[in-house]
Amino acid sequence: RFISNSVYHISGSTALRVGVVVILIGTSVLSAWSLLPKAEYLPTGNRNLIFSLLLPPPGYSLDELIEVGQQIEDVLRPRWEAVPGSPEAAALEGPTVGNMFYVAFGRSAFMGSSAGDPLRVKELIPIIQQPLFSVPGMIAIVRQSGLFQGFGGGRAIDLEISGPDMGQLLALGGRIFGQVMQIMPEAQARPIPGLDLGNPEVRIVPDRVRAAGVGLTAREIGVNVNALMDGALIDFYQYEGEEIDISLKGEDDWFRTQDIGQLPMYTSTGHTVPLHSVADVVVTS
Incomplete structure (x- = not known):
């Protein structure tokens, strides 16, 4: 009788019906998520996708990242132009490339590629690494994407360092990164967010x-x-009805960031003094 009364009561209220449906669906989703095994216990499979993340050295511009992409294209072009089964494909050391994309943005880039023969996709990893590792200071993570990537973690080992001084942290991170690559040369270590200050900001504080x-x-x-x-x-x-601005500008490429303190300041007395003598130059991240 209790069950029949409850069903009758729920059926007579729209809010209760919606609530029961939400509770049942939510319970099912939470149960499935809690029972989902971690990714390290799941098979990696043989997904036909090689994903690469590129972390360039400090100071790299977008144009330079595009040049790196063109170098990779030059290496892979014979592999995607060769028709599978043709003499050109047979002459290649390694598999052909089915598809490829390269995206450069900000201070990083990523790319993906697939093999013409899905069973030989892992052979693309050293082929892609060759032009990337030839770029001085470039950190490249090239790996095969797993079938269950993004579900419940993975096989990565995280090493976290913290402290109040960003400069010391960057120096320590650089040493750790170098030691990891020496001890485990086959490992693909990735510093997050990076081993440099990114785009530093220069603040000039006048000393009155x-x-x-x-x-x-x-x-x-x-x-x-x-x-x-x-x-x-x-x-x-x-000039001909248009207003033309007159600007005064110094030379474009005569200084580095660390040389800003040497900028000449022209005084009202006709003398020239360096910027660092009348202001503090502070570089922040």
């Missing part, structure tokens, strides 16, 4: 006392730096 001693204000220091680095708008003129 020192600046006043040579006749400079904080605004004049800012104008000087802006003109030498990016160019400063100083005037304009009219």
Whole structure:
């Protein structure tokens, strides 16, 4: 009687019916997820996909990453142009390439490729590694994607370091990365987020006392730096009805980041002093 009354009560309320359905579905999903084995206990299979992650050395531009992609294409092009079963394919050492993609963005890149013969996909790994490892400072992780990748973890071993000084952490991370590659040369170690500061920010903090001693204000220091680095708008003129800006700019490639402190500051007295003598130059991550 209790069961029949409960069913009758639930059937008479839309909210209760929806609630029962949500509870049953949620319980089923949670039960299935809790019973799902970890990925290290699942077979890797032989998925026809080689995935590569590229971490370039500090200072690499997007154009340079594109050049790396072109080098990889030059190495793989004979393999995707060769028709399976043709004399050209038979002359190749290793399998042909069925498909390939390469994506460069920001300060990293990734690529994927598949073999013409799915049973020989693992043979593509050393072929892809060859042009990547020839780039100085390039960290490349090239591996075959597993069938159950992304479910319940994997076979990766995480080593975490923490501390208050980012510079010391980067130096320690570099040493650990080098030791791992020496002890386990077959391992594919990946530093996260990386072994450099990424895109450092340079802050220039005027020292008003020192600046006043040579006749400079904080605004004049800012104008000087802006003109030498990016160019400063100083005037304009009219030409055929259009307004043309006149900018004052320093040379493009005469300094490095660590040389910013040597930028010449022109004072109202006609003298020139280096930037570091009237301001503090701070490089932050």
